[in-house]
Amino acid sequence: MLYTAEVLTIGNELLTGRTVNTNASHIASRLTVMGFSVRRITVIGDDLDEISKAIREILARSPTIVVVSGGLGPTYDDMTAEGLAKGLNRPLVMNDEALKELREKYEAKGLPLTQERLKMALLPEGAKPIRNEAGIAPGFTLNVNGTDIVVTPGVPKEMENVLESFLNRLARRPPVHYYEESFLVKGVMESALAPHVKSVVKETGVYIKTHPKGHETREPYLEIQIAYSGENAERVRDTVRRVNERVKAIVRELGGTILEGVENSQ
Known part of the structure; x- marks a missing residue:
């Protein structure tokens, strides 16, 4: 449901x-x-x-x-x-x-x-x-x-x-666990990353979103958000972290630099 x-x-x-x-x-x-x-x-x-x-x-x-x-x-x-x-x-x-x-x-x-x-x-x-x-x-x-x-x-x-x-006190809570991680990237264009992100999303079903940032600076960067939800909290976290590492590897292959990361879960 x-x-x-x-x-x-x-x-x-x-x-x-x-x-x-x-x-x-x-x-x-x-x-x-x-x-x-x-x-x-x-x-x-x-x-x-x-x-x-x-x-x-x-x-x-x-x-x-x-x-x-x-x-x-x-x-x-x-x-x-x-x-x-x-x-x-x-x-x-x-x-x-x-x-x-x-x-x-x-x-x-x-x-x-x-x-x-x-x-x-x-x-x-x-x-x-x-x-x-x-x-x-x-x-x-x-x-x-x-x-x-x-x-x-x-x-x-x-x-x-x-x-x-x-x-x-809400009684009808979704019986799922949500978890997301994100990290910042410099040196790779969103359009260059887009086909790789599309391929990973299609294969894994994990939500991946690129957010352009820093347009007011000389060096714009991207925030990469990776999110997933499911009934098993451990499996959800493992899935996000596995996809996170995969996307980071792609970023490095494209010549990008990874800056930092955060996580958010329930």
């Missing part, structure tokens, strides 16, 4: 370029390391119709998991919960658990629960809040026709906190 994932990030600032969408890359990286196959990353603005349309389109593809980020705050343009409720044809209701969390946080600050602050406890019917230990607005999760949806705040540290809380 293939465990698929999609990422939906929401915010006008992402579309105007004012804010770099680091949330999307972080979420995609975490899901990939866990063994999910991330199929799409969608970016939309703070618009009810766009949000409701996007979630319906995503759910029509039946991914295993959807991570939504942004738009959970107290301002007028924070409308993710409302947009999701609309897209799911569910009412937006005051969630007692989310309200309790907000009350605790604002009482600790000596601040009243205004209408704007109460807004953060309005969630789609059936949603389960996820406590936000790095900020105010709670995240939430719900399952729709077999798809797990988790919604996080847009502030990066808050997104990471809520996402990790959700992933730590």
